Amino acid sequence: MTFSGIIVAAGSGSRAGGDKQWRTLGGKPVLRWSAEALLNAGADELIIVVAPGAEPRVAEALAGLSHWRTVVGGDVRAQSVRAGLAALTGHADQPVLIHDAARPLLDRAVIDRLIAALSDADGALPALPVADSLRRGVDGRMAGVVEREGLWRAQTPQAFRRKTIEAAYAAWTGPDAPTDEAVVVEHHGGRVALVAGDPRLMKLTYPEDFAMAEALLSQATR
Ligand code: CTP
Ligand code: MG
Secondary structure, rough: EEEEEEEOEEEEEEOHHHHHHHHOOOOOOEEHHHHHHHHOOOOEEEEEOOOOHHHHHHHHHOOOOEEEEEOOOOOOHHHHHHHHHHOOOOOOOOEEEEEEOEEEEEEEEHHHHHHHHOOOEEEEEEEEEOOOEEEEEEOEEEEEEEEEOEEEEEOOOOOEEEEHHHHHHHHOOOOOOOOHHHHHHHHHOOOOEEEEOOOHOOOOOOOOOOHHHHHHHHHHHO
């Protein structure tokens, strides 16, 4: 099935020491991994949301690929997502997958699970059960246990039909920067499915995450 992809890549990567989406990982720019995964899985339009002036870096990172174009994002992730949504041209029922450039290790199986889940849900996101036991901390001291049962770590891509996500954003009256798209759809009364996530789909956030991602990549090709 064809779908639209939006990759948000307009962040500054401050916690990683800057510009993480353009760094090389396993021989390719970080952004290229996700773009190839979405295009190979059937994306027939791919919107890359970037900071002003970063368009040439996208052209360099995605050289040789087609069906992508850039739009300029905003100061916070939610604004970048909105800019990506505004650029879509697919039909109302077309699935839209919204993905973080900072999660390069996107497997086809995750994409397939998300699109399949849209047959009986209004949205879908990959999630992993929380493994560690959780504590509340106040001023560096333990202040009770948070029950782990029923808690999940949300990943991207997050998937919706175009008309669903657009209607949910049109009706949204919450904060300007909701946590993510699934929150907006859930708030609009939509049912959002949690599909099996993938530990490899880690987000590159801190400098040390790059070594972990390189290690995961080298395992996959062995
Ligand atoms: N993002 C975006 N527009 C923003 C902020 C973030 O498109 N204004 C994107 C990032 O490029 C990234 C994804 O949202 O692909 C997840 O955000 P995060 O991991 O927080 O990346 P950064 O915001 O770039 O990093 P940091 O918060 O450390 O500055
Ligand atoms: Mg950020």
